[in-house]
Structures are given as C-alpha cells and as structure tokens.
Amino acid sequence: MDDADAVFKALADATRRGLLDALFVADGQTVQALCRKVPEMTRFGVMKHLAQLESANLITTRRAGRTKQHFLNPVPIQQVSDRWIGKYARPFTHALVDLRDELHTA
Amino acid sequence: MDDADAVFKALADATRRGLLDALFVADGQTVQALCRKVPEMTRFGVMKHLAQLESANLITTRRAGRTKQHFLNPVPIQQVSDRWIGKYARPFTHALVDLRDELHTA
DNA sequence: TTGACAAGTGACCAAACAGTCACATATCAT
DNA sequence: ATGATATGTGACTGTTTGGTCACTTGTCAA
Numbered sequence: 236m237d238d239a240d241a242v243f244k245a246l247a248d249a250t251r252r253g254l255l256d257a258l259f260v261a262d263g264q265t266v267q268a269l270c271r272k273v274p275e276m277t278r279f280g281v282m283k284h285l286a287q288l289e290s291a292n293l294i295t296t297r298r299a300g301r302t303k304q305h306f307l308n309p310v311p312i313q314q315v316s317d318r319w320i321g322k323y324a325r326p327f328t329h330a331l332v333d334l335r336d337e338l339h340t341a
Numbered sequence: 342m343d344d345a346d347a348v349f350k351a352l353a354d355a356t357r358r359g360l361l362d363a364l365f366v367a368d369g370q371t372v373q374a375l376c377r378k379v380p381e382m383t384r385f386g387v388m389k390h391l392a393q394l395e396s397a398n399l400i401t402t403r404r405a406g407r408t409k410q411h412f413l414n415p416v417p418i419q420q421v422s423d424r425w426i427g428k429y430a431r432p433f434t435h436a437l438v439d440l441r442d443e444l445h446t447a
Numbered sequence: 448t449t450g451a452c453a454a455g456t457g458a459c460c461a462a463a464c465a466g467t468c469a470c471a472t473a474t475c476a477t
Numbered sequence: 478a479t480g481a482t483a484t485g486t487g488a489c490t491g492t493t494t495g496g497t498c499a500c501t502t503g504t505c506a507a
Contacts, residue, residue, distance in 0.1 A: 240355050243349075243352050243353045243354075243358070244353045246349050246352075246353070247349045247350045247352070247353035248349075248494095248495085249346050250495090252349070252425070255429070259428065259429070265453080265454090266453070266454060267452095267453070267454090276495095276496075276497095277496075277497060277498085278453095278454085279455095279496070279497060279498075280495070280496050280497075282454080282455075283494095283495075283496075284495090298454095300453090300503095300504065300505070301452070301453045301454070301503065301504040301505065302453060302454080302504090303453080303454065307429075309429040309430065312426060312429040312430055313429070313430045315426075316422065316426050316427075316429075316430040317430075319358070320418060320421075320422050320426060321422075322365065323361075323365070323413075323415040323418040323419065323422075324415070324418055324419045324422040324423070354464095354465085356465090371483080371484090372483070372484065373482095373483070373484090382465090382466075382467095383466075383467060383468085384483095384484085385466070385467060385468075385485095386465070386466050386467075388484080388485080389464095389465075389466075390465090404484095406473095406474060406475070406483090407473060407474040407475065407482070407483045407484070408474090408482095408483060408484080409483080409484065409485095
C-alpha cells in the first residue's frame with residue numbers, strides 16, 4: 236500500500252482536485268479543455284498537475300490524433316477511502332444510523 | 342469549505358497519518374508517547390506534525406500538568422469523505438442513478 | 448508541403464516544507 | 478530550592494513542489 240501515499244499527495248492540491256472534479260463532470264477531456272477550467276494557470280502548470288494525477292493512477296489517458304484525452308479512475312480513491320478514511324468516517328455513519336434507529340423506535 | 346484544503350494537506354504526509362493511526366489505537370497520548378511511535382524522527386519534527394494536525398482540526402489537545410494530551414477528531418475526515426471523496430467512492434450509486442434515469446427517459 | 452494547432456521536454460526560479468538544533472519555559476518530585 | 482522531566486519557540490538548512498518559459502515534436506488541413 237505504498238501508492239496510497241501518492242494518492243494522498245495528489246489529492247493535497249486544490250488545482251488537482253479541481254481537475255478531477257472537471258473530469259467528473261465531463262470525462263475524456265483534452266489538455267486544452269482542462270486548461271480552460273484553470274484560466275489562472277498556464278498550460279504547463281496544468282500539464283504538470285495532470286502528470287501527477289496520472290502517476291498516482293487517478294486518471295488514465297489516451298492519445299487521439301494530436302489531442303490527448305483524460306479519463307477519471309476512481310479506483311485509487313475508493314481503495315484509500317475503504318482502507319484508511321473509512322476507518323475514521325465509519326463511526327459517524329454509525330452515529331447517524333443509531334440516531335435514525337432511535338428516531339424510528341421512539 | 343476552505344479548511345478542506347488544510348485537511349487534505351495534513352493527510353498528505355505518511356508521518357501525520359501514522360500519528361492519527363496511533364491516536365486511533367489509543368487516544369489522549371502525550372507528545373513523548375507519540376514520539377515513541379516515530380523513533381526515526383526527533384521530538385521537534387513530531388511536534389511540527391502534531392501542530393499541523395491540530396491546525397487542520399484533526400486533533401485537539403489538552404494540557405495535563407506538564408504533559409499535553411492529544412485527541413483524535415474524526416469530524417473533518419468525515420466531512421471531507423462525505424462531501425468530496427464519497428462522490429468518487431460511490432460510482433456504483435451514480436451508475437444506479439444513471440441507469441434509473443436512462444430507464445425513465447427511455 | 449506549408450502552416451497552424453495540440454501536446455511534450457528540460458531548464459529554471461521562488462515559495463513551501465520537513466527536519467534539526469540551541470535555547471527557553473513550565474511542572475513535578477525530593 | 479534543586480534537579481529532572483515535558484513541552485514550547487525561533488532560527489536555520491536541504492529538499493520538494495508549484496509554476497513559468499523557450500523550444501521541440503507530432504498531427505491535421507488547405
């Protein structure tokens with residue numbers, strides 16, 4: 236589970252999270268299309284972020300002619316969520332379930 | 342939701358995640374006790390990490406005499422999980438919704 | 448085949464960060 | 478009081494990271 240660190244690090248940047256959000260809305264976008272979502276940064280900055288997302292396996296890419304399409308890969312996020320975050324997020328779920336049950340039985 | 346960024350950044354470091362894990366096992370530990378969990382680093386490094394976790398609101402502290410106790414606060418993790426990670430970690434839900442919509446419009 | 452267009456590379460800089468250390472403060476036990 | 482213990486602070490350093498730029502490579506269309 237050493238790639239979990241790469242995932243956490245990749246998610247630590249707001250620009251990268253924004254790029255994932257953009258791909259969540261519309262998958263398969265090109266570099267240029269994604270650059271339009273981050274107008275305050277040059278193409279090179281965006282490309283660096285995309286490279287990090289790809290090396291963390293959070294996105295996959297495919298060449299299409301002279302363009303490059305980017306696709307979201309939610310699997311690493313799911314794994315990190317299951318194996319690490321869920322450990323902390325679960326008690327809350329239990330609390331909600333308990334509250335719901337309490338309301339139901341009340 | 343600007344503190345979400347602090348949470349993501351705080352979780353981006355393996356040492357800090359290890360400290361949270363240590364507190365998950367045993368809550369309320371002192372600085373020294375936590376230092377024992379990270380023997381490859383000096384106390385000062387550990388204290389810096391603890392300070393970051395605290396400023397991200399992932400832990401709370403309480404002075405107890407000349408010691409300081411550290412307590413896990415899972416709420417920020419839960420919020421991040423619910424509002425951001427869950428979006429990606431539940432593609433199955435989305436798939437179901439999409440399927441339902443498709444059936445509806447068909 | 449020429450030119451416009453999309454993406455890639457390596458060098459480069461500034462800012463942020465991880466980590467350490469000398470030193471300081473506060474607290475407990477004797 | 479005195480010394481040992483627990484934590485705190487500010488300065489300092491090496492490394493990583495975010496971002497830009499000049500220049501290159503590959504691809505499409507006229």
